[in-house]
Amino acid sequence: MREQIKILVVEDEDLTRNGVVKALLNYFGSEIIVDTAENGIEALDKFEEKEINLLITDIKMPEMDGISLLEILNQSNKECMTIVLTGHAEFEYAQKSIAYGVFDYILKPVNPKVLYESVQKAITKFSELKKMKTNLKLVEQHAGTLHPIHTSKNRIIQYITEYVMENLDKQLTLKEISELVHMNPNYLSGLFKAETGELFSEFILKIRLYKAKELLAQTDMKIYEVAEAVGYQTSRYFNRIFQEHEQKTPNEFRKLFRNN
Template sequence: MLVKVLIVEDELVVRNGISNFIKEMGHSFDLIGTASNGLEALEMIQSHSPHIVITDIKMPKMDGLTLAEKVKKMYPDIIIAILSGYADFTYATRAMRFGVSDYLLKPINKDVFGTTLNRLMAEVVKGSVKYSHLLQNQPKWDMGLIRLESELLDCVEMANKSGLSDKAQLFIAELRKRYQNDTIQSIPYLTDFLVSLRKRIITNDELRGFIEPIVEKTIESIVPETDFTRIEENIHYLLDSSVYIVGQYKKTTSPDLVIRCKEIMDANYNKEISLQEVAEIIGVSAAHLSRVVKKELGKNFTEYIVDLRIEKAKNMLESTNFKVMDISKTVGYDNPDYFSRIFKRQCGISPQDYRYHFLTKGVR
């Protein structure tokens, strides 16, 4: 299956750069064209029916947010990703509410772009004809199964080999019990689970190259299979292999994840920014990002943001004559009294006293 991609970007250099990235990614992607604004993009979407649209936010004639909103209303199955700079973070979070699947920061990093495009392709594949016959009449997942699936996927994502076996046994045993080993009735659940597994853990070309073939083989194996024991063996093999591969990969990539998280936090510390929003932008679960940040930085997401805001405030108290009220708003606190309480809790003295001591003694 070729995944058709449309690029919408008014800057020629950026547009050409992204086009080259896509062409270098190989035969899985088909760049159907590029557009320099939203109006031009809508015409191309109507005539070429892309699977994925990657669009800048700020463009003439029609901006990216308007385009995203229109596309989602007219063609809800099209996957959309937003391109923008740090300064437009608020716009990006608004775009998420329109159904945008991802957010790419400029300047575009080739590796990050590849990871994102593969993740978007997983969304396309999930809704493609290739698997539609397996997902038709898909029964609803109740909270019990959702919880079991989430715990199992957490084990894979965190490369938790010790907890994997028990969670996998519980998940499969629950399906066996519900359908009395009827593989036909269980196939929609298993297929949906495998698609979720792919989306959760295949985050770049390297992981995709190792795990995707095993996922594909497992999906294909369960379709004609009538022996539930064989299905269970295939699922366990996939999960064990995935945990091993993810574990090897994480040994070298956790710092990179934190670096990107810090870049976003450093650029948006003075805005209303949540762990969930940052996790969505990076393309990992909030729970995973929280654990990695705590491990690598020695503090959680909220603590890092507070420390960053206080450091910025201290610099402003030292180097400017701005009122405390203005500094409070600049670093992200609309309520000056609340800011003063946080500052005193962190520094032991009020902002006013801090400025006085710095001016009189010249020390922090």
């Protein structure tokens, strides 16, 4: 069962507030949970009490207006989609809310069909953002929290790192890289170790696996295509290396993202 979307309707006019709530429940039913507030101060209390996924707020209200409400929510890093209700006369003023990431505007009197379409789009966008954040957390958890690209100030190491990132589909041996920068392989190996704290071969392996996990998580490429893209000539060898270091096969890693 899909998680219910929690909506807060902030409107000082009883008729408009009740009409919006009724329209939402008629269209979305049990897919949503709707709460209400009559002004910005009451709305802030609601945000402290519970999680809000979608805020639908009027602009002109007593005690605290919609712009002030959005400003405070923005400063406190409250994450939710926002739809603003506004009249023709106050639309120019309402546009100030653009700075606070408002998703959409609905002119009053509220047309139920327009409300439904706007809320449906906001819910879809919210779900996409939530999915994206979940995937990013999984990437950090399963691909490592530190990006494998080194930030050495040594220009040779910087050049090698950039070259490796752009040529992961190649073999990338120490001998080849040494010839590229006109250095003795043994000297370059020592320099790389001193600058990065790891062997060149360890760096290549780490960056291949990191890129592979990105492709598995973010694309629908076949396993053999991912293997080739990160420099493995056979998917069988790629599978073995991946499982050896990640304790799961590439397919298992991908399913972890699909299931979340």
